[in-house]
Amino acid sequence: MQTAVLKLKHLGFSEYEAKAYMALVHENPLTAYxxxxxxxxxxxxxxEVLRKLELRHMIQLIRGERTKMFVPIPPDEFVRNFRSSIEDNLHAVRTELTTVKPGLDSGYMWHIxxxxxxxHRAKRMINTAxxxxxxLIWKEEMKELAEALTGAVQRGIRTAVIHYxxxxxxxxxxxxxxxxxxxxEAKKVRGFTLVSDLKEAVNGRIDSKGTDAVWSMNEGxxxxxxxxxxxxxxxxxTLQRFAPVMRKKFGDRYEKLRDVYADEAY
Amino acid sequence: MQTAVLKLKHLGFSEYEAKAYMALVHENPLTAYxxxxxxxxxxxxxxEVLRKLELRHMIQLIRGERTKMFVPIPPDEFVRNFRSSIEDNLHAVRTELTTVKPGLDSGYMWHIxxxxxxxHRAKRMINTAxxxxxxLIWKEEMKELAEALTGAVQRGIRTAVIHYxxxxxxxxxxxxxxxxxxxxEAKKVRGFTLVSDLKEAVNGRIDSKGTDAVWSMNEGxxxxxxxxxxxxxxxxxTLQRFAPVMRKKFGDRYEKLRDVYADEAY
DNA sequence: AATTATTCACTACTATGGTAGTTATTATAC
DNA sequence: GTATAATAACTACCATAGTAGTGAATAATT
Known part of the structure; x- marks a missing residue:
């Protein structure tokens, strides 16, 4: 399935609705047929699909020569529409819920x-930083989070990664x-720590037995x-200063590692 | 039904899911029972509901004394999560669709x-300005858009309204x-014009026969x-300067109108 | 024994995806 | 000029899956 169709489905459209809208964007105006x-x-x-799309303000009926024709709302316009209505709902939920129960979150330690x-949590933190x-990360988790991290860097987020x-x-x-x-190999434990905006952090370890992490916004x-x-x-x-010693220990491999060292301090 | 439950349903949750999450936010931790x-x-x-909520990262299972207990993701966290995933999807849709068809929107005249x-369109424009x-508006449309306009003014949007x-x-x-x-009474036609950010505009008229409006981002x-x-x-x-003449024509009514005149030029 | 905890079974409704069929009108092909 | 595609518009029916609602059957705790 086309990615955009899939994304539209995630946004709550049926497959037919998504496909119809997509097709209309690619070529329009079109008759239903x-x-x-x-x-x-x-x-x-x-x-049926067209009726629904019209209700959702995704398309518009126009008079053709003698037949009904349809045009899509421009994608930009649709995106703005959709976002605006979602924000309304989120805002309502947020105000209604956060006023009820204040104080749980900020000091709360969340066990994952x-x-x-x-x-999932890490991704959200990275994306909203x-x-x-x-x-602090190992390659297994890096595989999961590399994309999000690259995005953050491109967004101009000051990002420092310690990679084991x-x-x-x-x-x-x-x-x-x-x-x-x-x-x-001996320990078989990978640590994972993520601090975003110096406001929230997760810290945990992953091993063969499973995952054990803690998330919190607690200041301490x-x-x-x-x-x-x-x-x-x-x-x-500091260790870098002892490069010669390191070289002795790690040999060529250490040289390779040095190449990707960051040039600047955090 | 509670408003928050309703809003959550709008966001794509089932009624049970919404209710369960709400209840959990109000009191937690709780056992399933x-x-x-x-x-x-x-x-x-x-x-079943709890399983789904867990899949959606809305709640979290914790170990109680001897029974399973559940806690909700804090509403703030949920809102951030949700928004972030929606934005991802919207972004994907947007880039995929706008790259395909450039140029339709900017010059296009959209008939409504x-x-x-x-x-609906007007609301969106006001909310995203x-x-x-x-x-330029008549009282009928004002009734529909007053809330959105008040919101815009509070957001600090420079707003000028000509009210007929x-x-x-x-x-x-x-x-x-x-x-x-x-x-x-004679014309039975109401005009409606809205310009937002000097970038997009709708102009139309509403009468007993129906609605006929045009929306566009066309510069001209x-x-x-x-x-x-x-x-x-x-x-x-200018007319204000001829207040005396006006007064003669409209009498007391004009006086009343003057009270709400804006004090400042746009 | 009563409360708490959990699962199973079944009904009803609705949305979705899919297949089939009806009725016109308009081209074009023979 | 009639046959036959192709276009256009729309209804009906069916299977499946998800949601909501109800009843009941078991465990495990207290």
Whole structure:
């Protein structure tokens, strides 16, 4: 299925509705009949679908020569419409709910015991960060979050990543922590820490037994996580000074690692 | 039904899901059984509902003493989550669709022949305006759009309203156009013009036969609409100078109208 | 024994996707 | 000039899945 159709479905449209709108955007104006052919929607369904789209203000009926024709609301306009109505609803929910129960969130420690939930939470934090991101991560989690992180960097979010083990991932400030595979192999535990905007943080570990993480906006917790990462960066920068010693220990592999070292301090 | 439940339904949740989440926000943590009682959801359905909510990252299972208990994701967090995923989808749709068909929108003249569509469009324009709004309106449409306009003014949008006929509506810059009822009665046509951010405009008329309006981002069209309204305002300000004459014509009624005149030029 | 916790089974309604069929009008092909 | 595609518009029917509503059957706790 086309990605846009899929996304529209996520936004709550039926497949037929999505396809019809897509087809109309690609070519218009069209009669119902033409649209049914272009979109692959059975002609028997097309009228029902068009009615619904019109109700949702996605398309508009215009007078053709002698037949009814349809044009789509321009995508830009649709996006603005949709966003605006969603924001209305979200705002209403938010005000109604947050006024009821104040105080749970800010100091609350949230336990996450599910890997997917952890990744989901991390993604949201990365995507909604406004200023800064501090990350300690292993390659497994990096695979899940690389896209979101790249996006954040492009958005101009100050981003520092401490990556345990080797990676090809290129980002302005990435500090490679040269962990020997043996160490990792022995422990079989991956740490994961993420601090966003110095306001909220997750910290956890993932091993064969599962996931165990804590999320919070608690000030102490966040500060601690932040210090932890800063400290790690500082440590690595210190280690860099002992490059010769390192080289002895890691050999060529260390050289390779140095190439991707960040040039600038966080 | 509670408004928040309704809003959540608008956002795509089922009634049970909405109720369950609401109830959990109001009191937590709760066991499934307790929740079913508090929320009015049949206990036979509560587990299924909870499973779905967990999948959607709306709630979280925690270990109680010996029974499973549930806590909601804090509303703030939920709102951020939800918005972020909607934005992702919208963005994807937008980029995929606007790259395909460039140029339709900007010069396109959009005919609106449906009253509801006109109001809908106007609302969206008002709600998404970033700088300025110029409105020519009659009381019928004012009733539909008053809330949106008040919101815009509060948001700091420069707003000028030319209102035909008398109104109680209070807004910083409202110019009352003293139309005699007879004139209106005779024509039975209401004009409506809206210019937002000097970028897009709708212009139309509503009468007993129906609605006929045009929306466009076409530069010439927008400029024209803008000029039209400015000119009307200018005209009225000039008329003000002839207050004595006006008073003769409209008598006491005119005095009443003057009270709500805007004090400042647009 | 009563409350709490959880699952199963079944009904009804609605939305969706899919297939079939009806009725005109308008081209074009033979 | 009639046959036959192709276009256009619309109804009816069916299977499936999700949601809502009801009743009841079991466990496990207290």
């Amino acid at each position: 033409e649209l049914s052919k272009n979109s692959g929607i059975p002609s028997s369904k097309i009228y 015991k599910n890997y997917e939930t952890l990744i 406004r200023e800064s991101l501090l990350v 083990g080797f990676t090809d991932f290129k980002i302005s400030r990435i500090y490679i922590h040269p962990v020997e595979d043996t160490v990792y 917790f966040v500060t601690m996580a932040e210090d932890y990462l800063r400290h790690d960066i500082y440590l690595m920068k | 307790e929740l079913s009682k508090n929320s009015g959801i049949p206990s036979s359905k509560i587990y 022949k449906n009253y509801e569509t006109l109001i 970033r700088e300025s709004l110029l409105v 006929g008398f109104t109680d509506f209070k807004i910083s810059r409202i110019y009352i156009h003293p139309v005699e009822d007879t004139v209106y 069209f927008v400029t024209m609409a803008e000029d039209y309204l400015r000119h009307d305002i200018y005209l009225m300000k």
